[in-house]
Amino acid sequence: MPEPTIGRTVLYRATEYDAQxxxxRRKDAYQSGTDTEEDGTIAHVGNQVSEGQVFPATVVRVWSGGLVNLQVHMDGNDVLWATSRAEGEDVGNWAWPEVQ
Structure with a gap:
């Protein structure tokens, strides 16, 4: 497999903590009403997230030992900053997309 580099797209598997x-954030935006504001306020909105769901992510920093920081693209208007994540198949890990 290739080495991770900045800008590469990988797949990230959400943890229970990530989902919570x-x-x-999305529930707070909904309850406060900021999810419907038209004054330029940006609220966290999107579909429910659960542990184990897989999302595309962009590598934004590469550390030694194969660890990377990711901007995880959620099914909504927000992102998750996942820091110091390792390659693997468990929750909290990233993996290369399958070649089609």
Whole structure:
């Protein structure tokens, strides 16, 4: 497999903690009404996230030992900053997309 480099697209598997934090931000936006504001306010909105869901992510920093920082593109208008993540198949890991 290739080495991860900045700008590459990989797949990220969400953890339970990731899901809780994303869903909380989205719930807070909905409950406060900022999800419908038309004054330029940007609220976290999107579909529910659960542990194990896979999302596309862009590598934004490469560390030694194969660890990377990712901007994970959620099914909504927000992103998740996943830091110091390793390659693998478990939750919290990233993987290369399958070649079609």
């Amino acid at each position: 934090q994303i869903n909380k």
